[in-house]
Amino acid sequence: MNPKQPIIYLPSSSSVHFLYYALIILLSYTRISFGGGNETDYQALTGVYCGKRHRRVTHVVLESQGLEGSLSPHVGNLSFLRDLWLGNNSFQGAIPRELGRLFRLRSLYLYQNKFNGTIQTNIFGCSNLQDLRLFYNELVRNIPKEISFLSKLTFLPLGHNKLTGGITPFLGNNTLMKLFSTSGNPLGRSIPDTLGHWKNLEIVSFVTSSLSGTIPYSIFNLSLLTNISFDDNHLTGPLPPSISNCSKLGVLDMSENKFSGKLTIDFAKLRDIRYTQLSNNIFESKEADQMNFIDSLKNCTKLEKLGLGNCKFQGVLPRSIGILSNQLHNLYLHENQLHGNLPTSIGNLVGLEMLSLFGNQFSGNIQSTIGNLQNLKVLGLYENQLSGQIPHAMGNLSMLLHLQLYSNMLEGVIPSSLGNCNHLLTLSLNDNKLNGKIPTQILQLSSLSLILDLSQNNLFGSLPQEVGDLKMLSELYLYENNLSGNIPSSLSGCATLSVLSLEGNLFQGTIPPSLISLKALEELDVSRNNLSGQLPKFLEQLKLLEYLNLSYNDFEGEVPMLGVFANSSAFSIMGNSRICGGVIELGLPNCKETKDNTKRNPLFVIVILSASSLFIIACLAYAWYKNKSKRQPSQSATSERFMKVSYNQILKATDGFSEANLIRNGGFSSVYKGILDDRFIAIKVIHLQNRGAQRSFMRECEAWRNIRHRNLLKIITSCSSVDFQGNDFKALVYEFMSNGSLHAASALDYIHNHCEPTIVHSDLKPSNILLDDDMVTHVGDFGLARFLGTTSYQNNSTGIRGTIGYVAPEYGIGNEMTSSGDVYSFGILLLEVMTRKPPTDNIFNEGLSLHTFVSMALPDHVMDVIDVNILNAYQEDDIFMQNKEANVKKIEECLASILKIGVSCTLDFPSQRMSTKEVVHELKHILDIFQNI
Template identity: 45%
Template structure:
C-alpha cells in the first residue's frame, strides 16, 4: 500500500504525463531528483507534506487534465488558468472536498460541467470562463453555500440559469456572459444580498429583469448587454442601487425614459445604454463626478431642440471622463464651448448622426488625449479649424456629411497617429494638402463628394500604410495619376471616379495586388489598359467606364477568379470580347458605348468578328512585326561583326566567367568581399548550409555603403559549383518583389590561390522566416495572424510568378522557412535557388542539364513525396512544399517534429483536426495577446471562437495548406489560385477585425 505522500507524487507525475506541450519547460523540475514539494507550482502543508496547492497559470501548457488529480485529497487551490488544456474536466474533481479555488478559465476544456463539482463543499471561487463547455449549467452548483465567485462566461452553455442559484447565499460575483443561455432571469437572484456584480450579457435571455434585482443594495455592476430584454428601468433605480458603479444594458429592447433618479447614483463610473429605444430627456449628470464612460449611442433621446446639449455642460465636473458617445439620437442645437473644459483624460468623443449645427468649438483643441472624434452626419458649418492639428494623439477623425467650407488645413499633417480620416460629403475646396503624407499610420482616407481641385499629391499616394480605403471620388481633381501608385501594395479599395483626371494609367498600379474594388469611371483617362493589371487577381469590382480607353480588352480579365462586376462602357475599346470568366455572365459586365467590339457570348448581341477584323488584326500585327524583323536583321549584322572581333580577341584574353552574366554594374573581387565581411569573421556569419556559408557585410561602392549578404560557396562539397551555376541561371532571368534581389557575383581566387565563388544579395534585416517561427528562447519574437497571412501571400505570389509568368517556368525545388527572408517591413522574399530547375518543355535554349539536379530535390519534410520515388521536378512539387510551409506557419510545428511518427504527419495532423479542433491545431502564440506589457491568453480564445472572420480565416488558410500538401500531385491547387484566395482572406480579415465594434466590456 502506498504512503499518502507517495500517492500525491504519483498523482503529480500522472498530471505531467498528460501535458503534451511545455514550451517554457516549467515541468522539467518534476523528477525524482528533488522532493515533489519543491517542484515548480506545487505547494505543500508544512507538517505532513501533502499537496495543498497546484498553481501553473499562463505557462502555455497544452494537454488534458488527468483524472488522477482527484487523488490530491488535501488540495485547496487548483489554478491552471490561461493555458491550452483541452478535453473534458474530469469527474474526479468531485473528490477534492477540501478545494477552495478551482481556476480553469481561458483554456480549451470541452464537454459539460461536471455536476459533482457540487461535492466540493468548501469551494469559494469557481472559474470556468473562456472555454468550450457545452450543455446546461448544473443546478446542483446551487448547493455550494460558500461560493463567492462563479464565472462561466464565454462558453457554449445553453438552457436557463438555474433557479437554485438563489441558494448561493455567499455569492458576490456571477458572470455567465457570452453564452447561449435562454429564458428569463430567475427571481431568486434577487435574494442574494451580498451580490456585487452580475454579468449576463451577450446571451439570448428575454423578458423583463426581475424587480427584486433592483433591490440588491450591494450591487455595483449590472450588465445585461446584448440580449433580448424588454420593458423599462425602474424610476427609483438611483435610490435602490446606491453603490452602483457600472450600468450596462446596451443592445436590448428597453424603452421609456432614463430614470431621473440616476442622478443620485453618485458612485456611477460607467453608464452604457446604447442601442435601445430609450426616449425623452436625459437626466442631469452633474453630480456624477466619478463618471468615466457615458455611452447613449443609438436611442431616441430628445427631439432636436436647441437646449438638448445641456448634458454636455453637466459633465464638465466629471474629471475622470474618458468616453462620451451621444451619437445617433435626436439631439439638436450647437455643440457648446464647454466641451473644451472636459477632462483631459477624454479619449473618445462622438456626437455623429444628430441635428447639431454651427462651428466646431475652438476649445476642442484642449482635449490633448483625444483619440477618436466623430462629428459626422450633422449640419456643422464653417471651416475646419487649423487647431485640429493640436490633437496629436488623434487616431480617428470623422467629419463626413456636414457643410464644412474652405480648405483642408495643412495642420492635418501633424496628426501622425491618425489611422482613419473621413471628410466625405462636405463643401471643402482647394487642393489636397501634401502634408497628409506625414500621416504614416493612415489606413483609410475618404475625401469624396467635395469641391477639391488640383492634382493628387504624390505624398498622399506614397502612404504605404493605406490598406483599407482610399476614396477621392466626386471632386474636381485633374492631371495624371502619380507614378508611385505601386507603393499602395496593401490597398483594398480605390475610388477616384467622377473627377477630371487624365493621361494613361501608370503601370505601377499593378503592384496594388490587394485591390478588391477599383473604381475609375467618369474621368479622361486614355490609352491601353496596362498589362500590369494582370497582377490584380483579387479584384471583385472594376469600373473603368466613361473614359477614353482604347485598344483591346485584356484577355487576362477572364482569368480573375473573384471578379463579379466589370464595367468598360463608353470608351473606345475594339476587337473581340473574351467569353470566359466574368465575360460568361452578361449581367456582370457592361460594354455599352464601345462601337468596335465584336464576338463575346450571344447574350451581348454583338456582331460576329468578321474576316475583315482578322485581316485588320493581321495588318496591325504586320505593322509591329516588320520593324521588329528589321531590328533583328540589324542586330544580327552587328552580332556578326562583334563575334568576328571576339573570336580574334579570345585568342589573347580568357573567357568571361559565367557569373559575369549577373554582374551588370557593380564588380567585386575576393578582396572587396573579404573587407566587407571583416575577413569572413564568425561575428558576421549569419547562416551555413551544405553548399556554403552566408555572411553579413558592408560593401563600399562610389562612396556609398550597402548592407549585403554574401553567400560563399563551399567548392569542396560535391555539387556546390553546379548549385552556383543553377542559382546564376535562375536569378539572371527572374525579377519579382518577393524574390531575393541579387546585387552581383564573384568568381575568382582567394589570397591562397584557391578557387572562390560567391553571390552577393540585398541584406534582409529581419532574417529568415524560420527564425520567427521557431525563435531562440533568449530572444523571443513572434508574428501575429495578419503578418503570417501577408508573408504567406508574398511567398505564394513569388511561386505564382515563377510557375506562370516567367518566360521559362522555374521550379524552386527547396522551399522551406529558412529560404524565406524578411525585410524591414516583414515583406517576404524567396531565396536560395541552388536547386532551381527550368522546366524542360520550355527551356528556351537552356537544357535541363544546366539546371541543378543535385541529390534529393529539396529538404526532408518539405520535398514532395513523388520526388522520393524518382519523379521529375514539377511545379506541383513546389506547391507541396508551400503547403507544408503554410501548415508550419500557422501551427508552429515543423514537419520533422518528433510527434510525427508512423502514419502521423503534419498534413494528417491538421486534416483530422479541422475544423472542430482548430484551437488545438493553431500555433499557441496566435492565442496569446500582449496586454499592458504582460503576456496573457486573456480574451485570445474569445477572439478565436467569437470572431467569425478570424476563425474562418484560420480554417480556410489551413485547408489550403492541407490541399496543397496532398500526396497526389493532381489533388493540389495551382499557385495562381492559392495567391488569389490568400489575398481575399487577408482583405476580409483586415476589414472585419478593424471594423469590429467593441460593444461589450467586462468588469
C-alpha cells in the same frame, strides 16, 4: 489561502498514494494517464494540495490543463476541499449534484468548459461558498433560487450560457454580492428591484441578456458601483437621473437599448467616469437645450471615451464640448440630427484619437483649429453639409490613419499639406465640389494602402506620374471628374491595386500595356472616356480580374475570349462601335464579316444608322450609372464581384467531400480543397449541427465584409443553401494556398490598428496562416474574431475559444478579448518558427514553457535554441561564405533580436507586451539588416 503559494506536504509514501487516490476520484472520467512509482505520482499531482494537519485534499488547481471528459460524482467525497479550480478545460456533461456536500468549499471555478444541464439546486449545501464562476459553459434553464441561500457569496459570473427564466428576485438576499454577470444569456424578463439590496455591489453586467422593461431606480443607489454594463438589451424608458448617485462609477454602458426622452444625468458627480457609452438609443427631444448635459461633463477629468452616436440628438453642439477631459481619446456623435457650425473649441481636445461626427447636418467651414488634434487617428466628418475649403492646417494631423470627408459641399483645391499625413491608410474626399489638379504630395504618401477616393469632384488636369508611388494601395477611385491626358504607364507601380475606377473623365489614348503588372487587379472601370486603339488583349492575362468596363470609348478590333472576357456578364464593351468577335453571348459580328462590310459600306452610312440608337443607349446608361454611383463604390463593386455557387457545385468541386480532399477538421468546420471553374479553391464547410458554428459563420462573413489586406486570405464567395436531404448548408470559398502555413505580422497590425472597428483574431496559430505560390503570408479563419468597440452580435457570441498553447493566459480567467491576446499568440508563433518547437512540446513541463525556454537563452546562448536549419540555409550561399565570420555574427544578432520580440510578446501581463505596430516596425528593421547580408 492563495492556492499558488502552498507546497504539497508529502512526508511519506502513504501520503503520496492518498493524494493519488484523491485525484483519481476527482478525475476518474477524464482522459489523463499516470505512470507508476512515487515520483510519477508526485508529478501527476501538480496542482493538488493537502493540509498539514489532516493530510486531506484542500485545494485542487487544475486550470487550463486540457482535461476532457465528465467530472466524477466522487468529488463530493473530498469533504475538506476549500478551492476547486477546473476552469478553461473541456469537461462536459452535468455538474455533479454531489458538489453540494462540500460545505467547506469557498471557491468553485468551472468556467470555460462544456458543462451542460442545469445549475444544481443543492448547491446551497456549499454554505461557505464565496466565489462561484460558471461562465462560458452550456448550462440551461433558470438560475435556481437556492443560490440565494449562499449568504457569503460575493462573486457570481454566469455569462455566456443558455440560461432563461429571468433573474430571480431571491438573489437580492445575497447581500455581500460584489460582482454579478449574466452577459450572453437569453434570460428575458425584467431586472428585479431586489437587486438594490446589494450594497457591496461593484460590477454588474447584463450585456445581451434579452432584458426588457425599465431599470429599477434602487440599483443606482448602490454607491460602490464601478462598472454598469447593460448594453444590447430591450430596456426602455428614460435613463434615471439617480445614476449620478453612483459616485465611484468608472464604466457606464447603456448602448443598444431603447432608452428615450431627455438625457438628465448630472455627470458632474461622476468624477471617476472613464467610459460612457450610450450610443444607439432614442434620446429624442424637441427641447432646445437637449445637448446641455455636455456642460456637466467638464469635471470628468478621467473621461477617455464618450459614445453618443445614433441617438437622435437634435440641436447644436455646445462650445463646452471643447472643455472636456484632455484624456478623452474617443468621441462619437455620429448619425444624430445635430446642425450648425462645428465649434472651434473642438481643437482643444488634444487627446482625441478618434472623432466621429458623420451623418449629421453640420454646416459651415471646417475650422483650422482642427489642426491642433495632433494625436488624431480617425476623423469622420462625412455625410454632412460642410462647405468652404479643406483647411491647410489639416496637414498637421501627422498621426492620422483615416480621413473621411466625403459627401459634403467642400470646394477649392485639395491642400498639398495633406502630404504631411504620412501615416494615412484611407483618404476619402469624394462627392464634394473640389477643383484644381491632384497634388502630387498625396500621391507620394507611401502609407496609403487601403483607399484613395477623389471621385465625384471637379478635378482637372492630367493624372500625375507620381501615382505609381502608391505601391501599397488597394483601391483607387477617380471617377466622375474632368481629368484628361493619357492614363500614365506608371500606374503599373501600384502592384497591390485591386480596384481602379477612372470612368467618367476625359482620358485619351490607349490603356498602357504596362498595366499587365497589376496582378492583384479585380475591378477596372475606364468607361465614358475618350480612349482609343485596339481593345487591350493583355487584360485577359490578369487572372484575378472579375469586373471590367470599357464602355463608351473608341476601342476597335477583336474582343478577346480568355480570362475576364470569357464571361459576358463580367465585362461591358457597349458604346464601342468598331469591335468584333468575342464570346457568342455578345452577339457581335465575327471580325472577317466586319472587314468585308466596312469595304462595302461608306463610313457615313454606318454613322447615320447607328448614331440615334447609340445616343439613346448612352443616355440610359449614364442615368443608370449616376444613380448607381451615389452608393459607396466598394459596396456595389463587392456585390457584383462575388460569384454565386450552389451546394451541388461545391459537392462536385470536392469530389463528394472526399477524405482525399480534406485539408483539416475543426469543431466548427471542415476545410476541403477543390476545383471550381478550373480554379483551385479551399472550401470551409460549416458544421451547423455544432453549437456556436452558425455564429462563427456569421462572424467570419462580417469580418471579411469589413477588411481587405494583401496579407489576409482572399475570400471568393460564400454559399448558404440546403443539401440534398433538405438540411441547411453553409460554406465559405477561399483562394487555395498551395504552400501550407507559417506566420505573419502586417495583417495583425492592420486588423488591430487600421481597421474601424478594431478586430481581434482570437485564434492565431500555424494552421491559420498560409503561404501562396509566391511565399506571401495570408492570415485566415476569422470564425472566432471579435469586433472591439461595437455592440453587434460579433462581440456577444458565447465562448472564448482558442487553441491550447497559443491562447493568452488572461483569457483563462475570463478577461475580455483584446488585441494583446493576438500579440501573445503571434509571439508564440514567432518563437515556434525560430526554435521549431511548438508550445505543447513534451519538454515544456514543470514550469518550463516555450517563453521561459527562450528567455533563459538570451542574450548569450541564442544558438542553443535556434533551429539549426535557419543558419544552414545561409551557409549554402556562396556570397555568404565569402565573409562567413562577419555574416554569422550579424545573423546571430538578428536572430537574438527576433527572439527578444517573441519573448516580449508572450509576457504574462498584457500591458507589458509589445503592440503589433511595434512588432511590425522592429521586424522590418531586422529584415533590412538581413537583406544587406
